[in-house]
Amino acid sequence: MGEAQAHIAQALDRMLRDKGFAQLTSYISVDRPTEEGHGDLTSNVALKVARITKIAPKELAAELARNWPHDGIVEHVKAAGAGFLNFTLHTRWLAEVINYVRVNRERYGASDVGHSARVLIEFVSANPVGPMVIVNGRAAAVGDSMARIMNKAGYVVHREFYVNDGGNQVLTLGHAIWLRLREMAGEEVQSTWPENVYPGAYVKDVAEQWHHDHPELLLDQLNEQSWELLGDWGARVFQKQHETVLRQFGVEFDRWFHEKELREAHAAEAIIDRLDRLGYIMNSEGARWFLSEQFGDDKNRVMVKSDGTMTYFVPDAAYHADKFDRGYQYVIDLLGPDHHGYVGRIRAVVEALGYPLDRLEILIIGLVRLLNGTELVRMSKRKGSFVPLEDLIAEAGVDQARYFFLERAPETPMDFDLDLAKLHDAKNPVYYIQYAGARIHGILRQWQDNSDGTVPVDLNLLVMPLERSLMVLLSRFPDVIARAALDRAPQYVPRYLTDLASAFHGFYREHRILDEEPGLRQARLALIEAVLIVLTTGLDLLGISLPERM
RNA sequence: GCGCCCGUAGCUCAGUGGAUAGAGCGCCUGACUACGAAUCAGGAGGUCGCAGGUUCAAGUCCUACCGGGCGCACCA
16 A cells, blocks of 8 residues: 555656646645545645645646546546545555465565664563552553564564662562561561551562571561661562563563662762763752753752762663663653653753753553542552552453553553453453454365365455455555554554454455355455454554464 | 643544544344354434634644643652
């Protein structure tokens, strides 16, 4: 389809030049029509250039249509509406996509809109102080799918998980484990539980595991000095847990980047020095501030507190510097909804350090609220009220959960109905897509069982409108992926796959395949095989399987 | 108060400045003696939060307002 678009655009350009308008190339666009009956492709160029050409759009469109140079691609052109040009392509030309898909298999859909640019996507980055929650699952699904889609569109994408294992919170986790250990020893700790120490019951499991792994370390050998030891250990336990759950969710990272390493390499101090040399550090009230207001942030930010310790922001700034120093052309952060107040300072520090700001893309993953019956519950890890991602996967299944997260725009807030959490009933639209594939598998199975020889595939026999619709959809697949990649919008893919599945189901109810005479049978088998390939490839971009039987 | 996100069918949500705003769920009516009915065909259901503006053209862009959410630490 992209080929046809380029072909038509060139023809339009040539015709306008012949009329003496050489400056209009940038106004030419050939788009997919939103309405049926408006052809396979449409152009609004006559409307766009009316001001310059001083020709009424309807008149120009009619003239272009009248003089259109017919060839093997465009069957006919029609001027319509206020001055649109609607193009109908030769069915036989469209049908070639079937051969193309069958030759290229799972490579079909690839393009080079990414120009091999190296991209780093950082996502999830859940703190290793507790289990991952539902919103982490949303980020995981979106980030992973975005990476798959961008790879397909010609970017070279790396996935990274930033592990915050260096700060205060690890101490706090150690504190919580310590308290749980004392509780296990029979001590009453609830009434004196400090407010900012994680109260979640999940810490008990970790404490028990510690006790099991270190039976020789008696409780009375542990004290407040042990928090760091306990916290480091706990952080590793949770990171392992995160790795396991994410792998189960179909998400693999190229690298787990540890904040601790940055701290140990003194990269954080180095960042402060760099900013200081550039004149963006101010000492005030016993603290050291980064003058981020100069770069559009709401306020200046503390980097070194008056007690001499660094804020969380500093290693993260060092991490971002490191990303750019590694030569990535696009640095994409997927941040949780509670972090959008953080965007300003990250952008500020990247700019202050002299990195190109337009290569930093920060996307906020929308809030996931929990709907319990009719009551909205704010999920809070610190308060201990949340649904672990693990439970969602167990209840809903990987395919269903991923689809649920991927079918909507990543930044939209969503309310998660717990009663809907059991997504494995037929209401989940992912089944609609998978069912189309399973049906094709079923037909191909039967054909293989009864296959009696080779009849050449003659695509000229595919002349029905429902067959044509499938060809048009198949030919759009690479464009859908390219656009999803460029817009960083994975949700285009589920939508497209639903359309393709719908077109297939309609075709399937209306037309027979194996019962037809051999020529038509082979042509239709080729068609549905191509549909199956695209469904499989498309679902794979979402990290969703296509079962052969359901 | 300031900043960011969101406001589209009863519900959950799509929608690239273009033509008559779409899908799923729910509701109603039909369709299997035929390759899988987890399907198909059809119907009802809309002031695109409100008001201005830009444009040949606005759900889409701009401004103000209303409503919801989140964030505004020498926490992470």
